[in-house]
Amino acid sequence: MAKRLLIIGAAGHxxxxxxxxxxxxDYQVAGLIDDTRPSGGLVFGLPVLGGLADVPQLCEAYELDQVVVAIGDNGRRQLVAETLRRRVPNLHWPVLIDPTAVVAEPARLGEGTVILALAHVGPGSRLGPGCLLNTRSSLDHDGQMDDFASLAPGVHCGGQVTIGQRAAVGLGACLVHQVSIGADTVVGAGAVVLRSLPPGVLAHGTPARVVRTRQPLEPYL
Ligand SMILES: CC(C)(COP(=O)(O)OP(=O)(O)OC[C@H]1O[C@@H](n2cnc3c(N)ncnc32)[C@H](O)[C@@H]1OP(=O)(O)O)[C@@H](O)C(=O)NCCC(=O)NCCS
Incomplete structure (x- = not known):
């Protein structure tokens, strides 16, 4: 029987x-949760059932305990996940892997991590909770992604790359082997990262250079 689940978020991701x-x-989606939209409407053919505060009673009403936080921005995804975890401690956060993605063995994927179509995770990789590998992105062998980090579509990472908490690697960027990206750093679209980047900066270009500092919750999408 299909497992029932709520999607938190109702935008593009x-x-x-x-x-x-x-x-x-193998999942039946009961509906979407979004604080910014009126409940009762349809988005992507699914009902918006309410906001975050409604999740406890919706879990009871629909007899479900599984959620996925489908918010693309890493800082917001973490905030919402932590808020929900406090309010509804018995929720389950499945790892969701698209059937077209490849996850080599051994790999460790934290709860709530999402791996979209055609993405690749190399052997020996370790991903924390709430990570996101977008369409056709690749983390090669022995890579590490800390909590709520993300790769945008088409990112290529060489082997033994480390991506810090909430760090976001932009569309089509390339990271050579063994570089590390500090927590809360954003790598701009199309960058080629040849050297490790510190935490809390924005970097872009070929080769990637730090252009400024950034705050952890500053929007980047
Ligand atoms: C880097 C980024 C976050 C923007 O940062 P920002 O500080 O707000 O930058 P701005 O848009 O104000 O642009 C500032 C300057 O940087 C340049 N710039 C911005 N992003 C750049 C990039 N990725 N590569 C090269 N130059 C870039 C702009 O052209 C502009 O140059 P100018 O001053 O000569 O006109 C954004 O451009 C980016 O790459 N985001 C990633 C998007 C993504 O991956 N989306 C997929 C989501 S699934």
Whole structure:
């Protein structure tokens, strides 16, 4: 029987996660949760059931205990996940892997991590909770991604790369082997990262250079 689940978020990334769930076919999505939209409407053909505060009673009403936080921005995804974890401690956070993605063995994936279509995780990799590998992104062998870090579509990482907490690697960027990206750093689209980057900066270009500092919750999408 399909497991029932709520999607937290109702914007573009939620659409991508919904496509993953439809391809898998083993989850039945009860609806979407979004504080910024009126409940009762339809988004992507699914009902918006309410906001975060409604999750406890919705879990009871729909007899479910599984959620995915489908928010693309790393800082916001973590904030929402932590808020929900406090309010509804018995929730489950499945790891969701698109059937077209490849995850080599051995790999360790933290709860709530999402791996979208055609993405690749190399052997020996370790991903914390709430990570996101977007479409066709690749973390090669022995890579590490800390909590709520993300790779945008088409990112290529060489082997033994480390991505810090909430760090976001932008569309199509390339990271050579063994570099590390500090926590809360954003790598701009198309960058080629040849040297490690410190925490809390924005860097872009070829080769990637630090252009400024950034605050942990500063939007970047
Ligand atoms: C880097 C980024 C976060 C923007 O940072 P920002 O500080 O707000 O930058 P701005 O847009 O104000 O641009 C400032 C300057 O940097 C340049 N710039 C911005 N992003 C750049 C990039 N990725 N590569 C090279 N130059 C870039 C701009 O052209 C601008 O140059 P100018 O001053 O000569 O006109 C954004 O451009 C980016 O790359 N985001 C990633 C998006 C992504 O991956 N989306 C996929 C989500 S699934």
């Amino acid at each position: 939620a659409h991508a996660v919904l496509a993953l769930l439809r391809r898998r076919g």
